[in-house]
Amino acid sequence: MxxxxxxxxxxxxxxxxxxxxxxxxxxxxxxxxxxxxxxxxxxxxxxxxxxxxxxxxxxxxxxxxxxxxxxxxxxxxxxxxxxxxxxxxxxxxxxxxxxxxxxxxxxxxxxxxxxxxxxxxxxxxxxxxxxARRPSPVVVPAGRSPELRRALALTEQRIGDAISFEAVAAEVGLAPRSLARRFEEEAGMTWRAVLRRMRVTAAIERLAAGDTPVTDIAFAVGYGSLSAFNVAFKELTGRTPREYRASFRP
CATH class of the missing domain: 2.60.120.810 (Jelly Rolls)
Known part of the structure; x- marks a missing residue:
């Protein structure tokens, strides 16, 4: 062609x-x-x-x-x-x-x-x-080792629940200290930081998909309060959830 x-x-x-x-x-x-x-x-x-x-x-x-x-x-x-x-x-x-x-x-x-x-x-x-000169900061590491990739998959599956790092480590078959080291070496950030990015990423998907109230989205992705969700979202994207949603609506 x-x-x-x-x-x-x-x-x-x-x-x-x-x-x-x-x-x-x-x-x-x-x-x-x-x-x-x-x-x-x-x-x-x-x-x-x-x-x-x-x-x-x-x-x-x-x-x-x-x-x-x-x-x-x-x-x-x-x-x-x-x-x-x-x-x-x-x-x-x-x-x-x-x-x-x-x-x-x-x-x-x-x-x-x-x-x-x-x-x-x-x-x-x-x-x-x-x-493209202003890339999005909302990126999640993929992981190289099978253990970290499994830990990332488990974390993503449960972002809306009361998930704990110790529970993820147990399911992966590593001691928490060993899994924490994998996150530092392969992801360059802590598990908690990855979890926050996953929650914000999931929130972006829901914001783009329709008119679900922001409060409902906050609870769906694992935040216990709207204020905590707004703070985490703005720290990572530079905008509030409502401002973000408005940015891609005609």
Missing amino acids: NRTAYSFVRTFAPEPARDLCSDRHYLLYASAGTLRLEAQGQTWLLPPARAALIEAGRPIRVGIPRPATTASVLFDTGWVPVPPASLTVFDLDPLARALLAECRVWGDSDEPLTAYAETLFAALSAVTWRL
Whole structure:
């Protein structure tokens, strides 16, 4: 295909993670549902509020934990600048979301783009390349060893419950001190810090998915009070949950 850019719109059922590598710069976006992206020893959740910009040739793993519709865009490497980084996950603003929605019309066809379509794709690249210079801090380590990956999976499964580090260590089969050392060496942060990021990530997914009250979301992701949730959310994202939700609504 000789097109300078095209949209990739598909609906997927839940499926395990699989490897993905494109020969074009890839703007990965789920217009509905959620994608899970793993690369460089880290994991990101991509609800409709967020997107990933991936440089051509960069391998990643993408999983679909729940039904999702993608409206991603692939750019010819000779038509747009090299992305600011080989992989960046960032929050979308209303303009980027509107441009993505408009670009859906031009799929993977051999028909040349109209002048109007090229203008839209050029505007989309300009906006998303700018946004990619401000990567999202809400990232969770993926872990290298089977024990840490198991501990991360258990923690994520129970973010809404009264989970304890000692209970996770027991299920993994390590002493708490040994598991704490794994977190320091492989994740570069404590289990408590990872838990907080997982809870904020889960909250972002719920904020993007609908109009569930913020208080309900706070309790669903494991916080005992709205004030504690607001503090943790703002410390990590720089915005309150309501401000965050408003940032990706038209």
